[in-house]
Amino acid sequence: LNRPATESSSTHSALNEIALRLRAIEQDLGLKSPNEGKPEYNNYPVLTPKHKSLMAKHITPEIYAKLAGRKTSLGYTLDQAIQTGVDTPHLGVGIVAGDEDSFTVFKELMDPIIEGWHGYKPEDKHHSDLDYTKIKNGDIPASYVESTRIRAGRSVRGLALPPGTSRGERREVERVLSKALSNLTSDLRGKYYPLAKMTKQEEQQLIDDHFLFQKPGGGTLLTNAGAARDWPDGRGIFHNDAKSFLVWVNEEDHMRVISMENTGNVKSVFERFVRGVNGVEKVVKAEGREYMYDDHLGFLCTCPSNLGTGLRASVMIKFPKLSENSDQFYALCDVLGLQARGSKGEHSPPGPGGVYDVSNKARIGFSEVELVQTMIDGVWKLIELEEDLKKGLSIADKVAKLGVKAGGAKGGH
Secondary structure, three states, rough: OOOOOOHHHHHHHHHHHHHHHHHHHHHHOOOOOOOOOOHHHOOOOOOOOOOOOOHHHOOHHHHHHHHOOOEEOOOEEEHHHHHHHHOOOOOOOOOOOOOOOHHHHHHHHHHHHOOOOOOOOOOOOOOOOOOOOHHOEEEEEOOEEEEEEEEEEEEEOOOOOHHOOHHHHHHHHHHHHHHHOOOHHHHHEEEEEEEEHHOOOHHHHHHOOOOOOOOOOOOOOHHHHOOOOOOOOOOEEEEOOOOOEEEEEEEOOOOOEEEEEEEOEHHHHHHHHHHHHHHHHHHHOOOOOOOOOOOEEEEEEOOOEEEEEOOOEEEEEEEHHHOOOOOHHHHHHHOOEEEEEEEOOOOOOOEEEOOEEEEOOOOOOOOOOHHHHHHHHHHHHHHHHHHHHHOOOHHHHHHHOOOOOOOOEOOOO
């Protein structure tokens, strides 16, 4: 994911890196820090210049000392929240929530991390809008789009998130959600497969369909966050009969909802997503529970990168001409509010014929409808440029008007 860079966050990062190097020099020389011997300092994690996360950039011994003794209402601690960032230096965020309270109890660290990732300030308000009838121009030609996918997470209020959950809570999440999923009707009707009780045939079919999520290996966010404990207990997968609506239960989040199809009909995929999420919520409410939602942070999930809508609307789409200038293509996506990845995920090259995974870049501060529409509008603009190139026309003027300089760099200050 791209994250907005701000002058204040980059200054803080530079100062924090200097502090890290000074601590390393102190240790090499055998010098004692004035804080050495204080319990909260002795327990401060070892963070090196290899730790690239926002957690590593924003935490200090002073902030650690202030927050280390706090616990959430469900007993989650700061040390549990940051452990994955300590053990996994390459992570971008470096902190997870163990429950709903984590975002307020550890606010002094969470807020700058959220702002650093999303450019979203502590005083900002989030709003949700799932009215799919508002979507315009939502059917993108099949000559361009291979498939469309919309996903987001949801969490059940009152139960710990996967990094902080107990076995009993995890099973309760599975009970509530599997019951809700089994109540879906019409084109959403399907079957729930508990990971621990699948037959070999069911497991192989889910692998063949690319639906099955595996136990996280060592050195991953989930394992180091404590979210892979007791695997596969309490985890499962639901999909409808048409295999166009998929739900993961108790992987990174309580529920990861995915709507997909091998067309460019984004509006149809979004409509199915909304009906599925709302259908599950209806049964969850009948159980006396509700989704975690906050007026500031929106829908709450395990990783701060998925706050707000947590929604990623993507198309697998071919741009053979635009892909010939990849720097310009990525810069165009950026100014259009899009994120482009190679066909096999982040940091991978485009697929044959210039196939990219193109999605909305933002997650929070905009509604679901706004983010899906941003993706649609941006993709149509890219198609317009691709069509010009196919006709042998220059796109220099149009690219310049969008704020992208020749060669691919973004214009502006």
